[in-house]
Amino acid sequence: MASEKTPTLAPRTSPSAKKSDDSLRFLPWLFLAPSLVIYTIVVVYPMVYSSYLSLFRWDGVAPTKTFVGLDNYGILLTQNDVFWIALKNNAIWLVAALLLPTSIGLGLAILLNSRFRGSHIFRSVFYFPSVLSLAVVGLIWTWIYHPDLGLLNQVLSAMGLKALTRNWLSDPDVALYPVIIAATWNAVGLPMLLYLAGLQTIPEELHEAAMVEGARPSQRFIYITFPLLRETTLVVLAITAINALKAYDIIYAMTNGGPANRTQLLSTWMYFLTYNYNQVGLGTAIAVVLFSLTLIFAIPYIRFMTRKT
Amino acid sequence: MSQQISRNPLRPGKSKTVIFFAALILATLLWLAPVITLILTALKDAGDFAVNGAFSLPKFIRWANFSEAWETGVKNYFWNSVIVTGFKVPIGIVLESMAAFALSHMHFKWADRVFTYILIGLIVPTQMTLVPLTLLMNALNLIDTLTGLTILYIGFGVPFGVLVMRGFFRTLPVAIIEAARIDGCSWFKIFYRIALPLALPAVVSLCILDGVATWNEFILAQIFLRSDELRTLPLGLVQFSTQFSTQYDQLAAAVLISVAPIVLVFLFFQRYFVAGMGGAVK
Numbered sequence: 001m002a003s004e005k006t007p008t009l010a011p012r013t014s015p016s017a018k019k020s021d022d023s024l025r026f027l028p029w030l031f032l033a034p035s036l037v038i039y040t041i042v043v044v045y046p047m048v049y050s051s052y053l054s055l056f057r058w059d060g061v062a063p064t065k066t067f068v069g070l071d072n073y074g075i076l077l078t079q080n081d082v083f084w085i086a087l088k089n090n091a092i093w094l095v096a097a098l099l100l101p102t103s104i105g106l107g108l109a110i111l112l113n114s115r116f117r118g119s120h121i122f123r124s125v126f127y128f129p130s131v132l133s134l135a136v137v138g139l140i141w142t143w144i145y146h147p148d149l150g151l152l153n154q155v156l157s158a159m160g161l162k163a164l165t166r167n168w169l170s171d172p173d174v175a176l177y178p179v180i181i182a183a184t185w186n187a188v189g190l191p192m193l194l195y196l197a198g199l200q201t202i203p204e205e206l207h208e209a210a211m212v213e214g215a216r217p218s219q220r221f222i223y224i225t226f227p228l229l230r231e232t233t234l235v236v237l238a239i240t241a242i243n244a245l246k247a248y249d250i251i252y253a254m255t256n257g258g259p260a261n262r263t264q265l266l267s268t269w270m271y272f273l274t275y276n277y278n279q280v281g282l283g284t285a286i287a288v289v290l291f292s293l294t295l296i297f298a299i300p301y302i303r304f305m306t307r308k309t
Numbered sequence: 310m311s312q313q314i315s316r317n318p319l320r321p322g323k324s325k326t327v328i329f330f331a332a333l334i335l336a337t338l339l340w341l342a343p344v345i346t347l348i349l350t351a352l353k354d355a356g357d358f359a360v361n362g363a364f365s366l367p368k369f370i371r372w373a374n375f376s377e378a379w380e381t382g383v384k385n386y387f388w389n390s391v392i393v394t395g396f397k398v399p400i401g402i403v404l405e406s407m408a409a410f411a412l413s414h415m416h417f418k419w420a421d422r423v424f425t426y427i428l429i430g431l432i433v434p435t436q437m438t439l440v441p442l443t444l445l446m447n448a449l450n451l452i453d454t455l456t457g458l459t460i461l462y463i464g465f466g467v468p469f470g471v472l473v474m475r476g477f478f479r480t481l482p483v484a485i486i487e488a489a490r491i492d493g494c495s496w497f498k499i500f501y502r503i504a505l506p507l508a509l510p511a512v513v514s515l516c517i518l519d520g521v522a523t524w525n526e527f528i529l530a531q532i533f534l535r536s537d538e539l540r541t542l543p544l545g546l547v548q549f550s551t552q553f554s555t556q557y558d559q560l561a562a563a564v565l566i567s568v569a570p571i572v573l574v575f576l577f578f579q580r581y582f583v584a585g586m587g588g589a590v591k
Contacts, residue, residue: 024417027496031411032423034404035467042464043430046441053440060440111333124579125337128344131575131582133525135543136564139550140343143350143557149362151346185343193582242432249527253547270436275532280440287436298432305472306425 047291054284061278072285083286086264089176090245090293093183093265097244100184102236105191110225112192113199123196130189138253141182145169169255172262179254179263183247190243191236198232199225231304238301245294266290351375351561358557374562381553383563385538386545390567393455393541394523397462398516404463405470405515406508410500412471413478414486424475430468435528446533453535461529466522470515477511478504514581521571542567 054072056065076083112123129137144151145168153165168178202225210220226233248267251257257264257272264272266286274283338345346363351374353367361368379387408427412420442461443452451457481504489499505512530544540548546567550560575582 024415028411028415028417028420031407031415031496031500035408035427035471036423038404038460038464039427039430039467041445042442042461043433043438043467044426046438046445047433049441050437050439060443120579122333122337124575126340127582128575129340131521131571132568133527133543135525135527135547136568139546139560139564140347142550143346143363143561144343146363149358149557151342151362151364154362154364185340246434248435249543252527252531253550267434267436271439271528274440283436284440287434287439290434291437294432294434302425302428302432305428306421 050284050287053280054288056281058280059278060274060280065281068281072281073289076282076285076289080282082261082264082269083266085261086266086269086286087289089264090266090290092176093180093247094241094244096180096184097187097240098237100180101187101240102191102233104184104188105193105236106195106229108188108192109195109199110221113196123192126192127189129186132186134183134186134247134249135253137182137186138179138250141178141185142169142254144182145178170259172259175255175259176263179250182254183244183250186250187240187243191240194232194236194239195229198229202228234304235301238297238304241297242294242301245290245297266293347561347564350557351565353558355556355558363557371558374558375566378549378559378563378566381559381563382537382545382549383542383566386540386542387566389455389539389545390524390542393459393462394520396459397466397523398520400459401463401466401470401519402474402512402515405467406474406505406512407500408467409471409474409478410504413475414481414483414499414504415496424471427468427471430465431472435465439528439532443532452533453539455534455539458530458533458541461533462523462526465529466519469522470519473515473518474508474511477508481507510581513578517574517578517581521574524571 053065055067055069057068057072058065108126112119112126132140143149145153147153147165147167147170150168152168156162156165166174169175206224206228207220210224215223246267247265248271251263251265251268255263257268261269266289270283270286270290273279273286342364349365349367350358350363352370352372353374354369354371357368411417412424446452446457446461449457451460485503485507486499489503494502525543526541527543527547530541534540534544537545537548546560546563549563553559
C-alpha cells in the first residue's frame with residue numbers, strides 16, 4: 001500500500017501502535033454490535049427462553065404458566081406415542097442421511113474430479129437439486145409418486161412389476177421412505193462439492209507413485225484417497241447430520257406428517273403440538289430434545305471449526 | 310469407480326470411455342427425471358396430463374399455464390420474495406462483514422469466544438426459537454409483516470455470513486492492514502476502503518448463497534406470515550398445491566416460475582457456490 005511513506009518499519013511499541021491498542025478495547029465491539037445484538041435477540045435469547053418454557057404447562061395464551069419441572073419430558077416419553085414415532089423416524093432419516101448423500105456425493109466427486117470434456121456440466125447437473133427449496137423438491141417428487149399419473153408407478157407397470165405399485169405417500173408402512181429419497185436428491189450436492197474440494201488437495205504425485213508401485217485403483221482409493229479425505233469426511237458427516245435433523249419443509253410439502261402421523265419428525269410434531277394443539281410446554285420440550293440430538297453431532301463440528309484459531 | 314482417479318478417463322481405451330460416458334449420461338437422465346417431468350407438465354394442457362400422465366411429450370404447448378399461474382397468485386408471492394431477499398441480503402452482508410472483520414483482524418481478547426458464540430447459531434433448530442419469537446413478534450406488532458420476517462432472516466443469517474466472511478478475511482495479508490494502520494488509517498476506513506473491496510469475491514459468493522437460502526426459506530415464513538397476499542414463494546406454492554391440488558399444469562408452471570431466478574443465478578455464478586462453501590469450511 002502506501003507504506004513507502006514510512007521508510008522504517010514501525011516496531012510494535014511505536015506511538016501509533018500504542019494508540020491502536022487503546023482503541024481496540026471498544027472498537028471491535030462497535031463492529032460486532034449490530035450483528036451480535038440482532039443475533040442474540042433473534043436466535044440466542046429465544047433458544048434459552050424455549051428451554052425455560054419447556055418446564056411449564058402452558059397453552060400459549062393464558063396469562064399464567066404452571067411450573068411442572070421435567071413433567072413435559074416425562075409426558076413425551078410415557079404418554080405421547082407420536083413422539084416415539086417421530087423419534088424413530090428421525091433416527092431412520094439420520095442413518096439414511098449419513099449413508100446415502102455422503103456416499104453418492106463421494107462417488108460423484110471421484111468420477112467428476114477428473115477433468116474430461118464436459119465434467120463441469122455433469123457437476124452442475126448433480127449439484128442442481130441442492131439449490132431448490134425443499135418445499136419445491138417436495139412438490140416435484142409428489143408428482144413422481146402420484147398413484148395413477150406418477151412416473152414411478154408408470155415405470156414399474158411398464159417393467160411388468162405392477163405388483164409393486166402403490167400409493168406411495170398414503171401407505172403408512174412405506175410413506176417415510178419416498179420422502180427420504182426426495183430429500184436425498186436434494187442433499188447430494190453439498191457432500192459432492194466438499195469432496196471435490198477435498199480431492200483437489202491430494203497431491204497427484206501420491207497416485208503416480210502408487211501406480212508405479214503397481215497399486216490397483218481400489219487400493220489407491222483405500223490407502224490414499226480415503227485416508228486423506230478424513231477431515232472432509234468429518235465435516236461432511238457433521239453437516240449432513242445437522243441438516244437431516246433440521247428436515248421440516250419437505251415433510252410439510254409431501255405428507256404433512258400423515259398418514260396417521262406415521263411420517264412425523266420431531267420438527268413437525270413440535271409444530272403440531274405448539275400451533276395446532278396449543279401444548280406450548282410439550283412443543284418446547286420436543287425442541288429441546290431435537291437440539292440435544294443435534295449437539296451430539298454439532299459439538300465435534302464446532303470444535304473442528306474453531307480449532308485453527 | 311475409483312478407476313477415474315487417473316487424470317483422464319479418456320486414456321484407458323475407447324470401449325471403457327464409451328461405457329463411462331453412457332453410464333454417466335444414463336445417471337444424468339435418471340437424476341433429472343423429476344425436473345423433466347416438471348417441465349413437461351408445465352407445458353401441457355390439463356386434459357393431456359390426465360390422459361397421458363406426466364412423462365410424455367405435450368400434444369401441444371400451452372404457454373397459458375404460466376400466465377394463469379402468475380395471475381392466480383404467484384405474482385404476489387414472487388414480488389414478496391423479491392422484497393424480502395432484496396433487503397435481507399445486502400443489510401445482512403454489511404453487518405456480517407463488519408463482525409467478521411473485527412473477529413479476524415482487530416486482534417482482541419474475546420475474538421475466539423465471540424466466534425464460538427456466533428457459530429452456535431448454525432446448529433440451532435429453528436423450532437427451538439419459534440415460541441419466544443412468536444411472543445416477541447406479537448409484542449412488537451411484527452407478525453404478518455415482511456419487515457418482521459426480514460429482521461428474523463437477518464438474525465438467522467449472521468452465523469453463516471460471519472463464518473464465510475471471516476474465512477476470507479483471514480486470508481488477507483496482515484501486512485496490508487498494518488501498513489494502513491501505520492499510515493494512520495482509521496479502522497473504519499481500513500474496513501470499507503481496503504478489506505471490503507479485496508473481499509469482493511467472498512461478498513459475491515455470500516450474496517448468492519444467502520440469496521438462494523432466503524428465497525427458499527419456509528418455516529419462519531410459515532409461522533410469521535398469516536395473510537395470503539404477504540406469502541413468499543415456497544409458502545405460497547405449498548398453499549397453491551393444497552388449494553388447486555388437481556391443477557398440476559398450473560402448479561408445475563408456478564414451480565418453474567419460482568425456481569427460474571435461482572436457476573439463472575446458478576447458471577451464471579456457479580463457481581461462486583463452490584468458493585462460498587469452501588470459505589465456510591476453511
